[in-house]
Amino acid sequence: MELSKRVQKMQFSPIRKFNPIAIAAQEAGKKVYHLNIGQPDIETPAAFMDAIRAYQPKVIAYGESGGLPELQDAIIKYFGKIGAELERKDIIVTTGGSEALLLAFLNMLNDGDQVMMAEPFYTNYNTFALEAGGSVAPITTSAEDGYEYAKRELLEKSLTPNTKAIACITPGNPTGNVLTLEDMKVICEFAKDHDLWVLADEVYREFVYDGRKLASFLQLPEYADRVIVVDSVSKRFSACGARIGCIVSKNEEFMSGIMKMAQGRLCSSTIDQVGAAALYTVDDSYYKAVNEEYCSRRDTIHEALMKIPGVVCKKPGGAFYMTVKLPVEDAEDFLMFLLTEFDDNGETVMFAPASGFYATPNIGKDEIRIAYILKKEDLKRAAELIGLGLEAYKAKKAK
């Protein structure tokens, strides 16, 4: 009895693997500022629990495999507002964006196939690709360029013979990089020329700053046949634990493949779908307030980080992450130092070392991912702790 080859290739989550050490630090009395996980502290709109509390069925029954019609209709209305015309058959509700990604990869990849993706990339993409027998073919970007990748030459260079799809998270995790509609066209044109699927993970869609316009691959009907959009209520409505996402595509053959697998797993949670449908009734002021909050958090932590000598980070345009280059050789070693040897007045800080977000070996070792999901005063203090930690770490190394 052996585990499958795909599982043997997988790593434990690099975002979660330092958790036991952080817990030990906390148990030893240290306060740890967590910049390591994308769990927002913004309150979930009350509409979610209100709808669930009002739901009084005698039996918590299976729903339709494609999703509760009331949720599908809420999603149709939502996308209508950004100019995408959808019907129920174009939407399959999934258990979070995570299940949407897994099903999409299972639907498009054979053993040995690859998905192109800008690195650093959200590490679970590699897990989902491996589950489907595939892997990620990285498009290598750089901190100095703000992790831009929508450049034809760069894309051509990164294409492999086994590439079946190009995946984009926009606004991006872990870099915060945002694609414009023009960038999306560059990517779609490249995909068309090489007969690739375009997998667009747009779960942070509303989180774009500095006057950038909300953009979606669904706003490009001329490429609709190859575009697969993954969406979720997790980040938009600060409802990560609800596990409600969806796959959206106008490609009927693609959706019929997804539906076969969706029927296999029967349905997503009935109650969470009831709550999720209600989330889409919040008015536009909600989106505006959340956007402003994240934007000012980004400004706060970016400004504080820029004061630290040797730090490289082009201010990102969206999401609530930034990838930051530190003046260290090995960010994992620095994080271990912060958690086990360092404190300032009993406080320290935690982030996700970025090397786990790279497919190319031995790059990104001096980078970290920060999720700015804390209040501004905490973000300031967290950045300060990184600065103080760097000084102490350098002093230790110099010994």
Place this chain on the structure above:
Amino acid sequence: MELSKRVQKMQFSPIRKFNPIAIAAQEAGKKVYHLNIGQPDIETPAAFMDAIRAYQPKVIAYGESGGLPELQDAIIKYFGKIGAELERKDIIVTTGGSEALLLAFLNMLNDGDQVMMAEPFYTNYNTFALEAGGSVAPITTSAEDGYEYAKRELLEKSLTPNTKAIACITPGNPTGNVLTLEDMKVICEFAKDHDLWVLADEVYREFVYDGRKLASFLQLPEYADRVIVVDSVSKRFSACGARIGCIVSKNEEFMSGIMKMAQGRLCSSTIDQVGAAALYTVDDSYYKAVNEEYCSRRDTIHEALMKIPGVVCKKPGGAFYMTVKLPVEDAEDFLMFLLTEFDDNGETVMFAPASGFYATPNIGKDEIRIAYILKKEDLKRAAELIGLGLEAYKAKKAK
């Protein structure tokens, strides 16, 4: 752009594929008795929604990838009562038994590998096996034998060179067949001799009748290293829409593979887990009442079916399904007749044709699966409609 090979091999759910025709019949004014889907009409214990209504977090946040500790502890206590000693590390909470099965197959199968399983089998096993690049190697059983399969000779005969696991649903879907602890030993001994995993789907565990003892593969510690148990609250507590299940195993390597994938998809629904933990607080009278209800339903429909000439069905010992051989050549054709041409006082009946539950081509075409999830008077009427339908169908064929 092509869909993956695995998806091209999949079928739409044979349980759900006649739904549009049934809906058309209903829209045309016919009443349809649904025996086709395993959605119980038993009320979900109030504890589920009560716990959810009392849950008042400000943020619906991600939970642990392995499950909420309070739910893991409720599961540990539940299994303790049937003599299985578990720890949290032995349990990973999943999004229904469905996700548990998919992750288990992804964890054990490589491309071309097979899972042995008695046919007729729960058709979604084939979907999950295909998702993992594998397939089901059928152990062919017969209606006349009550679909028994725990016989060493039969198992040896069905073994293929690529078999990596033997999967058992007990009590069974779609046959209602129940394994005794002795049967389980036969299966485990066979698995040991051929170095196979034993995947035991025990989601109907409490539903055993006629004095049969509740049995679990977890009661055989001598085989613990190869036993993987899939469990769920769906059927036990009539909470199918909650999508909460789990994988249980003492094999640490196996569980670490599952955990890598569980971290990839982050967590199962937080709210449903809160409700599920509360379900495990119902007292023993709940299990007894539900068991008695299903047992008397089984007796009711079995007795009524036995009055129909030519019907073969050995009374099954558990779950809430039975597979029934009808005196027709093609049960799908008969079902189409029932839905589109037949009625008795404006009423007709629907079941799942069993051919979709077989991997071997061209067998089981005269069999159907019945789920006895209706009230007794409805079950009697449904059986009567099958009898009347058969007469009318024969008369039509004779023309």
